[in-house]
Amino acid sequence: MSEQMEHFRKQVYFWVSQIPKGKVTSYGAIAKLSGFPRHARHVSKALGAAPNRKKLPWQRVIGADGKIAFNPDSDHFAIQQSLLEQEGVKVTKGKVELKQYAWEHPLEGKKTTATKGNMQAEEFFR
DNA sequence: AACTTGACTTCAA
DNA sequence: ATTGAAGCCAAGT
Numbered sequence: 144m145s146e147q148m149e150h151f152r153k154q155v156y157f158w159v160s161q162i163p164k165g166k167v168t169s170y171g172a173i174a175k176l177s178g179f180p181r182h183a184r185h186v187s188k189a190l191g192a193a194p195n196r197k198k199l200p201w202q203r204v205i206g207a208d209g210k211i212a213f214n215p216d217s218d219h220f221a222i223q224q225s226l227l228e229q230e231g232v233k234v235t236k237g238k239v240e241l242k243q244y245a246w247e248h249p250l251e252g253k254k255t256t257a258t259k260g261n262m263q264a265e266e267f268f269r
Numbered sequence: 270a271a272c273t274t275g276a277c278t279t280c281a282a
Numbered sequence: 283a284t285t286g287a288a289g290c291c292a293a294g295t
Binding site: 169170171174181182183184185186187188190191201204205206207208211212213214217223 | 278
């Protein structure tokens with residue numbers, strides 16, 4: 144595994160740990176916060192490979208459309224829905240109402256200039 | 270060196 | 283609100 148991806152994964156785990164209980168965010172948002180804006184798909188990979196899955200609130204990361212990303216017929220899907228409901232997040236037909244549960248993360252509404260691993264945002268990461 | 274695979278996203282119908 | 287195509291990018295074949 145490359146040095147960059149190593150760093151990427153650490154950032155992912157950190158930011159996921161920052162999501163408040165009862166709130167959710169997207170794979171894309173975590174990728175962006177981690178400094179790798181176009182790596183949404185890799186966030187899922189990192190989560191799947193997380194060494195401390197028991198401690199990490201991975202269930203709070205869902206698709207940008209508010210849907211749980213797993214196949215609705217899978218066990219993973221059922222588990223994620225259950226974990227979310229346990230912390231008060233309502234899931235209807237596999238979807239979470241973002242208006243109500245979206246986490247207002249630190250880069251929300253901020254201008255960012257980034258390519259790979261060097262995210263810059265005004266008034267942030269200074 | 271291709272070609273395929275995702276726990277993704279965006280945009281246009 | 284749904285759906286599909288195109289774009290994305292590291293990893294695995």
